[in-house]
Amino acid sequence: MDGELITLMSRCGCEQVVNDLNHSKGMADGLVSIEESILDISNILSGASLKGLCQQIELKTKIQPPVIFDPTHQPLPILQWRLSLIMEINFLVEKASFSAKTIICFADKELDKVFAHLDELLM
Numbered sequence: 760m761d762g763e764l765i766t767l768m769s770r771c772g773c774e775q776v777v778n779d780l781n782h783s784k785g786m787a788d789g790l791v792s793i794e795e796s797i798l799d800i801s802n803i804l805s806g807a808s809l810k811g812l813c814q815q816i817e818l819k820t821k822i823q824p825p826v827i828f829d830p831t832h833q834p835l836p837i838l839q840w841r842l843s844l845i846m847e848i849n850f851l852v853e854k855a856s857f858s859a860k861t862i863i864c865f866a867d868k869e870l871d872k873v874f875a876h877l878d879e880l881l882m
């Protein structure tokens with residue numbers, strides 16, 4: 760399955776979650792870097808979202824480890840896509856002021872499979 764999975768998170772919320780995790784583990788502030796935590800949180804949220812979706816529509820996927828996106832070094836292959844299916848999943852933890860959006864983009868090469876499985880589920 761070709762496509763991209765993008766997770767957007769609030770930096771303030773991530774910092775709060777990291778501080779809470781460090782505090783609950785008895786670690787000193789700053790022991791776990793915010794960048795490392797962003798990648799871990801992104802991996803958990805995006806992996807769970809994609810895995811759940813693909814299990815429901817019986818598709819096999821392979822997820823690459825997350826990276827912090829820099830559009831100047833990692834252009835998206837969107838210009839190569841004629842058609843895409845985009846889904847947005849929102850996460851919110853009010854207590855920690857944490858919010859995240861996971862955006863799943865399926866490329867046009869595989870959309871027929873996705874639509875066929877969705878049609879089967881809806882019937």
